[in-house]
Amino acid sequence: MLDLRFIRENPEAVKKALENRGEPCTITMHGKKIDLDEFLSWDKERRKILTELEQARARRNKISANQQTGKPTKEIIQEMQTLKEKIKNLESEAHTWEEKVDDFLLRIPNLPDPSVPIGSSPAENKVIRTQPSAIIHQPSEFTPRTHWDIGESLDILDFKRAAKISGTRFFLYKNQGAVLERALINFMLDLQTKENGYQEIFAPYLVNRQTMTGTG
DSSP, X not given: OOOHHHHHHOHHHHHHHHHHHTOOSEEEXXXXXXXXXXXXXXXXXXXXXXXXXXXXXXXXXXXXXXXXXXXXXXXXXXXXXHXXXXXXXXXXXXXXXXXXHHHHHHHSOOOOOTTSOOOSSGGGOOOOOOOOOOOOOOOTTOOOOOHHHHHHHTTOEEHHHHHHHHOTTXXXXXXXXXXXXXXXXXXXHHHHHHHSOOOOOOOOSOOOHHHHHHTO
């Protein structure tokens, strides 16, 4: 999800980046096309309502603090009732605008890095470097085998069982294949934490809605 402040402060840059990516600058929401300018007007209205809500709450808190030692007058009681209803309505409005803004943000694709070539086909790709093809001397009777054939013959990969569990294009490690995969995971963790300054964590399996949404 793109940072709202970045979009707010760099609307033209966001539009240009989306164009370079080949994406439209409009997002379809509930059958209606919403462009970035309309979205920013939503954000402006949302912030306006939040400001009004903060002011109403501050006024309510101030009145409550001033009335702790005395009996409230009829005017104060009436104002508190009015503020209560106003705060309730503003909270509902703010929630509605928050949902609309968040929904739009979730639909905006990531912006390409400025170094990414602009184009719509492989022809526009930029060649960074070329590597000469390796010359492999092999006996004429040798027939190369695919990695999946080798994996099944060594009994370290099981495609049929993986298909039953997850569907096509998945594979299941077993025996020494599973051992090798675990060893590679441990090697990566040790390398990154001991030499590259990363911190290893073990997060909970269950997460809340906000966490799941934010991580895609």
